[in-house]
Amino acid sequence: xxxxxxxxxxxxxxxxxxxxxxxxxxxxxxxxxxxxxxxxxxxxxxxxxxxxxxxxxxxxxxxxxxxxxxxxxxxxxxxxxxxxxxxxxxxxxxxxxxxxxxxxxxxxxxxxxxxxxxxxxxxxxxxxxxxxxxxxxxxxxxxxxxxxxxxxxxxxxxxxxxxxxxxxxxxxxxxxxxxxxxxxxxxxxxxxxxxxxxxxxxxxxxxxxxxxxxxxxxxxxxxxxxxxxxxxxxxxxxxxxxxxxxxxxxxxxxxxxxxxxxxxxxxxxxxxxxxxxxxxxxxxxx
Amino acid sequence: xxxxxxxxxxxxxxxxxxxxxxxxxxxxxxxxxxxxxxxxxxxxxxxxxxxxxxxxxxxxxxxxxxxxxxxxxxxxxxxxxxxxxxxxxxxxxxxxxxxxxxxxxxxxxxxxxxxxxxxxxxxxxxxxxxxxxxxxxxxxxxxxxxxxxxxxxxxxxxxxxxxxxxxxxxxxxxxxxxxxxxxxxxxxxxxxxxxxxxxxxxxxxxxxxxxxxxxxxxxxxxxxxxxxxxxxxxxxxxxxxxxxxxxxxxxxxxxxxxxxxxxxxxxxxxxxxxxxxxxxxxxxxxxxxxxxxxxxxxxxxxxxxxxxxxxxxxxxxxxxxxxxxxxxxx
Numbered sequence: 001x002x003x004x005x006x007x008x009x010x011x012x013x014x015x016x017x018x019x020x021x022x023x024x025x026x027x028x029x030x031x032x033x034x035x036x037x038x039x040x041x042x043x044x045x046x047x048x049x050x051x052x053x054x055x056x057x058x059x060x061x062x063x064x065x066x067x068x069x070x071x072x073x074x075x076x077x078x079x080x081x082x083x084x085x086x087x088x089x090x091x092x093x094x095x096x097x098x099x100x101x102x103x104x105x106x107x108x109x110x111x112x113x114x115x116x117x118x119x120x121x122x123x124x125x126x127x128x129x130x131x132x133x134x135x136x137x138x139x140x141x142x143x144x145x146x147x148x149x150x151x152x153x154x155x156x157x158x159x160x161x162x163x164x165x166x167x168x169x170x171x172x173x174x175x176x177x178x179x180x181x182x183x184x185x186x187x188x189x190x191x192x193x194x195x196x197x198x199x200x201x202x203x204x205x206x207x208x209x210x211x212x213x214x215x216x217x218x219x220x221x222x223x224x225x226x227x228x229x230x231x232x233x234x235x236x237x238x239x240x241x242x243x244x245x246x247x248x249x250x251x252x253x254x255x256x257x258x259x260x261x262x263x264x265x266x267x268x269x270x271x272x273x274x275x276x277x278x279x280x281x282x283x284x285x286x
Numbered sequence: 287x288x289x290x291x292x293x294x295x296x297x298x299x300x301x302x303x304x305x306x307x308x309x310x311x312x313x314x315x316x317x318x319x320x321x322x323x324x325x326x327x328x329x330x331x332x333x334x335x336x337x338x339x340x341x342x343x344x345x346x347x348x349x350x351x352x353x354x355x356x357x358x359x360x361x362x363x364x365x366x367x368x369x370x371x372x373x374x375x376x377x378x379x380x381x382x383x384x385x386x387x388x389x390x391x392x393x394x395x396x397x398x399x400x401x402x403x404x405x406x407x408x409x410x411x412x413x414x415x416x417x418x419x420x421x422x423x424x425x426x427x428x429x430x431x432x433x434x435x436x437x438x439x440x441x442x443x444x445x446x447x448x449x450x451x452x453x454x455x456x457x458x459x460x461x462x463x464x465x466x467x468x469x470x471x472x473x474x475x476x477x478x479x480x481x482x483x484x485x486x487x488x489x490x491x492x493x494x495x496x497x498x499x500x501x502x503x504x505x506x507x508x509x510x511x512x513x514x515x516x517x518x519x520x521x522x523x524x525x526x527x528x529x530x531x532x533x534x535x536x537x538x539x540x541x542x543x544x545x546x547x548x549x550x551x552x553x554x555x556x557x558x559x560x561x562x563x564x565x566x567x568x569x570x571x572x573x574x575x576x577x578x579x580x581x582x583x584x585x586x587x588x589x590x591x592x593x594x595x596x597x598x599x600x601x602x603x604x605x606x607x608x609x610x611x612x613x614x615x616x
Contacts, residue, residue: 181366181368181370182370182371182372184337184357184364184366184370185364185366185370185372185431186372186383186387187337187356187357187358188335188336188337188357188358188360188362188363188364189358189383189384189387189431189432189434189435190358190361190384190387190388190435191358191383191384191387192358192387195387199372199383199386199387200372203372203374204372204373204374
């Protein structure tokens with residue numbers, strides 16, 4: 001390997017690469033591409049093939065039927081609640097952890113990562129145990145007319161928990177990387193805490209924040225496990241898009257199921273494009 | 287504005303960054319805090335800015351105790367070592383920052399910023415971003431930004447540290463001129479003797495959290511208060527104390543304070559053998575061995591003297607120190 005690399009550098013052309021090197025390289029690229037094809041490309045193509053199996057009208061029908069629209073609406077609504085909540089939390093946590101020292105800092109950092117380590121189904125289950133109809137708190141809330149589990153608040157809570165870390169992690173990393181000099185400069189120049197945050201800190205982490213928002217949004221819309229446990233699967237009411245896909249599949253409506261799934265694929269593609277653009281914007285700091 | 291610090295102590299864990307530091311700086315003075323890295327000079331600057339709270343001691347601005355006053359209310363200008371410019375703002379907005387957060391009228395901000403950019407010779411670059419500037423330009427933006435709200439005291443942390451030698455030389459002279467025009471009381475932190483000696487009215491030398499000596503550059507250089515200061519301020523030859531004097535002492539002679547001659551001079555002298563010679567700028571540095579002392583010494587001769595002696599390696603000469611300073615052995 002080292003020898004080949006040297007030959008390559010000295011001659012500056014591909015002629016320096018030995019035939020055996022070229023073969024190895026082709027093999028490795030082939031393996032990588034094959035893996036991507038099996039794991040990513042084939043399933044995505046399968047989704048679209050199945051979705052359009054019964055023709056375009058059937059596809060459109062599956063996407064616009066009442067329950068699908070309700071699922072789409074609930075998914076969008078959940079994201080609209082969860083993403084701003086996690087942005088607010090992420091900024092607060094990032095500001096505190098990235099710019100200040102306090103006792104217990106590493107504990108808080110570890111706590112923020114817990115949702116990434118816990119299986120989503122388990123986290124959903126925890127909410128059912130704590131806030132479900134059989135729990136003390138759940139009974140208390142039900143008595144006062146607040147239904148959490150098997151209703152949208154439960155779905156939002158479970159989703160918020162699962163996507164808790166995405167914004168916070170990005171923001172903390174960016175805040176730490178920025179150091180404290182600029183905030184200190186702002187304060188010495190007479191800025192208040194809020195002015196320092198809004199005029200100096202926030203603009204300097206804006207790309208990282210947006211990146212975190214995109215990741216958080218994608219995960220919030222696609223979450224299945226945790227939501228599945230707390231939703232109760234009431235059709236047209238407590239089903240998000242991923243749950244609706246499962247329901248249709250269980251009803252043997254395969255084509256419709258894949259049609260709805262394709263919506264999630266579009267969402268994923270959109271996220272990927274947004275993520276790539278944001279990454280480029282971050283590489284050119286302005 | 288005059289300021290004074292009295293008996294400042296500040297520790298970070300087991301490390302004492304400041305211990306018992308007292309310093310009084312009159313209005314309009316430019317004082318340099320000089321010392322090796324880790325000596326506490328930046329900590330002292332941060333205490334003055336209000337970014338650190340001392341464990342003990344007091345900070346007085348014009349006689350008023352500001353020890354517990356936050357940085358925003360102290361009206362100081364601080365230039366950070368790496369400038370800490372706001373990268374997402376233009377040069378104009380960087381300089382305008384302190385006026386904007388005080389909600390000054392737009393017309394007044396424009397006038398003040400333009401005046402400052404003129405003064406730091408960056409008028410044409412107002413709409414640039416900091417990332418589009420050179421090191422020297424960034425430094426001047428940081429300075430203009432610190433001066434915008436008319437600070438009572440200007441604090442500069444290693445202002446020339448990140449610049450190459452030529453830019454450094456220019457900025458030093460320029461900064462001294464600026465101070466002569468504005469007369470803002472200024473504290474400059476540096477580890478570089480030339481920075482301190484060239485532009486400061488007074489030099490405060492720090493070592494391990496303590497002030498070793500405070501005085502005019504010439505006084506400090508010619509009358510160092512301790513062996514440590516003597517060594518820190520320049521090359522030295524160490525001699526055992528002369529016979530009959532304190533045996534615990536050690537004598538210091540600067541290389542330019544040693545005369546070499548071919549014949550035995552009237553003054554006290556050591557017989558020596560020339561080992562090596564090389565030109566160092568305007569002087570010729572001669573290294574020689576003194577058998578009586580069992581060690582080598584160095585002398586700096588000006589070129590004329592060197593030519594008069596026409597020394598060769600291995601020649602025998604007589605070295606006579608013009609001035610020996612004796613300090614207690616550390």
